[in-house]
Amino acid sequence: MHQDVLSSRVQSYDGIPAWLYDKFPAPAHAYPWPLNSAPPVGDWFFGYITEACSHGFQCLYDNVSGAVESMSKFWRLVAKTFGGYSNVLGYELINEPWAGNYIANPFLILPGIAGSTNLQPLYDKLAKAIRSVDKKTLIFYEPVTWGVRLNGKYVGTGFTHVPGGDSYRDRSVLSYHYYCIVLSLDPVPGNGTIPIFERVLCDDIEGPAVFESVRVDLLRLGGSAFLTEFGGCDDSPTCDEQLRWALGAADEFYQSWAYWGAVRDQKTTIDRLARVYARAIAGKPILNMYVPERRYFYLTYYIDTTINEPTEIFVPNLHFPKASYNVTVSDTLKWKVDSTNPNIVLVEPSDQLLRNGDAVIIGTVEINPKM
Known part of the structure; x- marks a missing residue:
């Protein structure tokens, strides 16, 4: 009210x-x-x-x-x-x-x-x-x-x-x-x-x-x-x-x-x-930041492999038209663009991480504009 x-x-x-x-x-x-x-x-x-x-x-x-x-x-x-x-x-x-x-x-x-x-x-x-x-x-x-x-x-x-x-x-x-x-x-x-x-x-x-x-x-x-x-x-x-x-x-x-x-x-x-922001994190976040002057996004988190859904990161078209951005992830992760929403980047544990079954693993995601 x-x-x-x-x-x-x-x-x-x-x-x-x-x-x-x-x-x-x-x-x-x-x-x-x-x-x-x-x-x-x-x-x-x-x-x-x-x-x-x-x-x-x-x-x-x-x-x-x-x-x-x-x-x-x-x-x-x-x-x-x-x-x-x-x-x-x-x-x-x-x-x-x-x-x-x-x-x-x-x-x-x-x-x-x-x-x-x-x-x-x-x-x-x-x-x-x-x-x-x-x-x-x-x-x-x-x-x-x-x-x-x-x-x-x-x-x-x-x-x-x-x-x-x-x-x-x-x-x-x-x-x-x-x-x-x-x-x-x-x-x-x-x-x-x-x-x-x-x-x-x-x-x-x-x-x-x-x-x-x-x-x-x-x-x-x-x-x-x-x-x-x-x-x-x-x-x-x-x-x-x-x-x-x-x-x-x-x-x-x-x-x-x-x-x-x-x-x-x-x-x-x-x-x-x-x-740019993470609207869902498949794990426990450690650091989340966005530097608007550089259009730079950084996320690091403890990966929870028991979560069956991906980390979701929203990338606004206003600042990144036509997907004009680069995504860099650590070896423990892999990423793709959501097929139903081009403004969403999906991040999941890498196949190697899932095979090894490591207990405590940190993942990082960086998003920068294409130059």
Whole structure:
């Protein structure tokens, strides 16, 4: 469910139906308290600070006027309707959930408290409704946006299990977003260059903290993770700098990603987002990287000969038209182009490796442009 600032009643759009928000009791102070005036359109996110918004979220979490039951029925209907579609990746329960009524309970500002008190109980109930009609489709669950910088009971996500419990680990995806805070608060003009101090804060401190925090949570919770929002910038050098770092980090941490924004007329952004990547690895990855300036891809992994499917590497036609690339693999591997999709390179254990039956073998794959 996509939402920003919950409701049209607080000058946003309806993440939850207006009729449901209208059933909630009025907050102690009218919108936009404690702000003096409604936030301008460009600063819409300050709407979360208003008591009217925070109170509305808390009413949802507390099942006021049967809000949780209504939302459960909604998700059950969605799952029943779309669960059989092969092109449905998953169900994301709530986009960028707010902590709740932090004015009534200031401890909710701590992301771990918000997660354990408000989000996890809601997610368990929604997951139960979905799983009553759809046992297979992935469920994406998201902490508060500032809950993926650190780990721990109070400063992490606050989750102790995936929605529905540990038996659903293999169908659960921790959803998270990354927008560097300093660039959000102090945007750099699109035709400029990100100052070195801000690049250090983003690329060396905050960004790595996000990906490492998610990695640690996955070790504890199980399941997978997906960077479901990043970018959201224009077709500019500043935007390109941000994308380059985030995409490289996603490769390093083996994270799926989804860019936020419309790019159909943004050639620089499209060029940056079109990348060579391994969409399936028949073994345990060691290193995965793509250097866009050189159009160079490198993958090394422990080969698992018990896996009967090949490693699959996507090669975008945008950067390699008419298969204008060279593939180099180690002696332990062999490769071919997928006969049904010319943009896919299939990599399998070599015949010699299969005959020898070696226990622990490392394979490498390199892809370069033809010169």
